[in-house]
Amino acid sequence: MCADLDVALSPINIQRFANDCLQVQLLENCRERDVYLVQPVARPTQENLMELLLMIDAAKGASAARITAVMPHFAYARSDKKDAPRISVGGRLVADLLETAGVDRILTMTLHAPQVQAFFRVPTDQLNALRELAAHFLPSDLSKATVVSPTSGTRRARRRSPRCSVFPSRRPRRSGSTATGSRSRP
Secondary structure, three states, X not given: OHHHHOOOOOOEEEEEOOOOOEEEEEOXXXXXXXXXXXXXXXXXXXHHHHHHHHHHHHXXXXXXXXXXXXXXXXXXXXXXXXXXXXXXOHXXXXXXXXXXXXXXXXEEEOOOOHHHHHHOOOOEEEEOOHHHHHHHHOOOOOOOOOEEEEHHHHHHHHHHOOOEEEEOEEOOOOOOOXXXXXXXXX
């Protein structure tokens, strides 16, 4: 990203203490500057989230004018509803943590569901790559293509493709989504 924008990547120092706690130090002055912290909240999810929160806090403490968290992947977007008793809504909690740490704006890619964007009380921009994907496939002959879609995108995929393969998923406790079989529609 920095190379495309012709901007130097600012150095940071991340230290891990003996008790496994992290400390983040921004090694460049950011006083009264716009700070963009790029950190995907992906595996290792908790580690990356904590680093981002600490970087936001460090920038806030260093008097940054505005702090934008650029999160190409927001892992907690799938935790978007209370669909069982005594369950947490992680997406909302992470949104609150980012705001409490001091973020002024969120920039992220396609979220799991539209309601996730409402979790944020700071301005949030949700980007997608549809235009780039369309430009890539437009010159191609897709008349014999098959669209493969997760269950959440099935209706949309079937409207757009005469041939659509669907891989239903189930979400076992604590282990994430697992494909359990396939159905094909001619």
